[in-house]
Amino acid sequence: MLPVEPTLSAAETNRYSRHLLLPEIGLAGQQKLKAARVLVVGCGGLGSPVLQYLAAAGVGTLGLLDFDTVDDSNLQRQVLFATADVGQPKAAVAAEKLRAQNPFITLHTHQILLSAANALALFAGYDLVVDCSDNFATRYLVNDACVVLGKPLVFGAIFKFEGQVSVFNYQNGPTYRCLHPVPPAPGDAPNCAQIGVLGVLPGLIGTMQANEALKIILEIGEVLSGRLLLVDALSMRFQTIRFRAAAANQQLTALADDYAAFCGEAPMAALAARAPEISADDLKAWQHSGRPLLLLDVREPHEYARRNIGGQLVPLGQLAAHLAGLRPEVPVVVHCASGMRSQQAAQLLLANGFAEVYSLRDGLADF
Incomplete structure (x- = not known):
C-alpha cells in the first residue's frame, strides 16, 4: 500500500503559494517536502x-x-x-x-x-x-x-x-x-x-x-x-x-x-569524553597559591592580542606539533574564549600522556 502524502492546511497553502504556482513543484511537490x-x-x-x-x-x-x-x-x-x-x-x-x-x-x-x-x-x-x-x-x-x-x-x-x-x-x-x-x-x-x-x-x-x-x-x-x-x-x-x-x-x-x-587527529574515543574542568575562581586561587601551573591559551593570535590573561599561546591547530615542547609532569590549565576549543586541547593532552589537565569552564566569560 502506497504511503499517504501529508495534507496541507489552509495556512500552509498560503505560506507555500509561490511553490504551488510552479508546475515543477505544485501541491504534490510541497507534500513531498512536508513528508x-x-x-x-x-x-x-x-x-x-x-x-x-x-x-x-x-x-x-x-x-x-x-x-x-x-x-x-x-x-x-x-x-x-x-x-x-x-x-x-x-x-x-x-x-x-x-x-x-x-x-x-x-x-x-x-x-x-x-x-x-x-x-x-x-x-x-x-x-x-x-x-x-x-x-x-x-x-x-x-x-x-x-x-x-x-x-x-x-x-x-x-x-x-x-x-x-x-x-x-x-x-x-x-x-x-x-x-x-x-x-x-x-x-x-x-x-x-x-x-x-x-x-x-x-x-x-x-x-x-x-x-x-x-x-x-x-x-x-x-x-x-x-x-x-x-x-x-x-x-x-x-x-x-x-x-x-x-x-x-x-x-x-x-x-x-x-x-x-x-585522519591523523586525536582519537575519537578521547574526544567523546569531557576533560576535567576548572572554574575561573578556582584557577585564580591556584595562581595565588604559587603552586606550579602551565596556563595554555589555545585561541588564535588575533584573539590573544585583543585580550589575554597571561597564558602561553599555542593555537589549537598547532598544539599537536608543539607537544614535545611542553612538560607533561606539570599541571596544565587550558583556556579559549568559551571552553569548547580548550576541551578539545585538554583531551588531546590527556591522550598524549599529560597527567593533570583541566579545561577552563566557560573560557574567559567569568575571568
Missing part, C-alpha cells in the same frame, strides 16, 4: 543558511546535529545567531529560531558528538543528510554512514574565499571517498578558526547545498552527483569537475572504528 526528513550535520556557517532555507521551504522534519556552543567569533558568518546567544548550545538556539520562522515543521536537536557508535542509529531516522561540518574525520564518518544506510548526502566545504558543493551516494552515484580516497595530512587543511573565512562565503555555499537538498526531495533538475562545483568568491568564477564512482567505495557495510585516527 521529508533531513538531518543537517553542523549548525554553523554552512548549517545556518541550509537550515533557514529548508525550514522556509517547508521540509517537514529537520534534525539539527551540533554539540558546540555559540562563540562571539561565530557571529561574522553564522547568521542564525546573535550576540545574546553567545555561550548557548547552537542546536538549541537554532531550533528556537527556526520554530519562530516556520511553526509548521518539526525540529529535532541532537547535541552530541557524532561518532561511529551513534551515527548509524541517528542517520536511520532521516531520508537525506546535509554535511555542514568543518573537519575531515566527520566528513568521512558522515559519508560512510550514508553509504551503509543508502542515504543521499549533500556536501559543502569552505576555505578562505573558496567553496565546494557536491552530492554523494545519490542513485548509486559516487561517494565522498571516490572524490577523496585518502584524507590530507594533518595541518594541510586548516579550519576557519585557524585561517579565517570571508563571512558571506558560507551563505553562498550553504544556499547551494539547500538547493541540492530540495532538488533531491522534489526529484527535479540535475543533481550535482558525480560533479564537484568549485566557487571562487573573489572572482565570482564557477567551475565544475566531474569524477567517477569507485565500486569499492559504494559497497561499505560497516563503519571504521575511529575516523579521527584515520
Whole structure:
C-alpha cells in the first residue's frame, strides 16, 4: 500500500503559494517536502543558511546535529545567531529560531558528538543528510554512514574565499571517498578558526547545498552527483569537475572504528569524553597559591592580542606539533574564549600522556 502524502492546511497553502504556482513543484511537490526528513550535520556557517532555507521551504522534519556552543567569533558568518546567544548550545538556539520562522515543521536537536557508535542509529531516522561540518574525520564518518544506510548526502566545504558543493551516494552515484580516497595530512587543511573565512562565503555555499537538498526531495533538475562545483568568491568564477564512482567505495557495510585516527587527529574515543574542568575562581586561587601551573591559551593570535590573561599561546591547530615542547609532569590549565576549543586541547593532552589537565569552564566569560 502506497504511503499517504501529508495534507496541507489552509495556512500552509498560503505560506507555500509561490511553490504551488510552479508546475515543477505544485501541491504534490510541497507534500513531498512536508513528508521529508533531513538531518543537517553542523549548525554553523554552512548549517545556518541550509537550515533557514529548508525550514522556509517547508521540509517537514529537520534534525539539527551540533554539540558546540555559540562563540562571539561565530557571529561574522553564522547568521542564525546573535550576540545574546553567545555561550548557548547552537542546536538549541537554532531550533528556537527556526520554530519562530516556520511553526509548521518539526525540529529535532541532537547535541552530541557524532561518532561511529551513534551515527548509524541517528542517520536511520532521516531520508537525506546535509554535511555542514568543518573537519575531515566527520566528513568521512558522515559519508560512510550514508553509504551503509543508502542515504543521499549533500556536501559543502569552505576555505578562505573558496567553496565546494557536491552530492554523494545519490542513485548509486559516487561517494565522498571516490572524490577523496585518502584524507590530507594533518595541518594541510586548516579550519576557519585557524585561517579565517570571508563571512558571506558560507551563505553562498550553504544556499547551494539547500538547493541540492530540495532538488533531491522534489526529484527535479540535475543533481550535482558525480560533479564537484568549485566557487571562487573573489572572482565570482564557477567551475565544475566531474569524477567517477569507485565500486569499492559504494559497497561499505560497516563503519571504521575511529575516523579521527584515520585522519591523523586525536582519537575519537578521547574526544567523546569531557576533560576535567576548572572554574575561573578556582584557577585564580591556584595562581595565588604559587603552586606550579602551565596556563595554555589555545585561541588564535588575533584573539590573544585583543585580550589575554597571561597564558602561553599555542593555537589549537598547532598544539599537536608543539607537544614535545611542553612538560607533561606539570599541571596544565587550558583556556579559549568559551571552553569548547580548550576541551578539545585538554583531551588531546590527556591522550598524549599529560597527567593533570583541566579545561577552563566557560573560557574567559567569568575571568
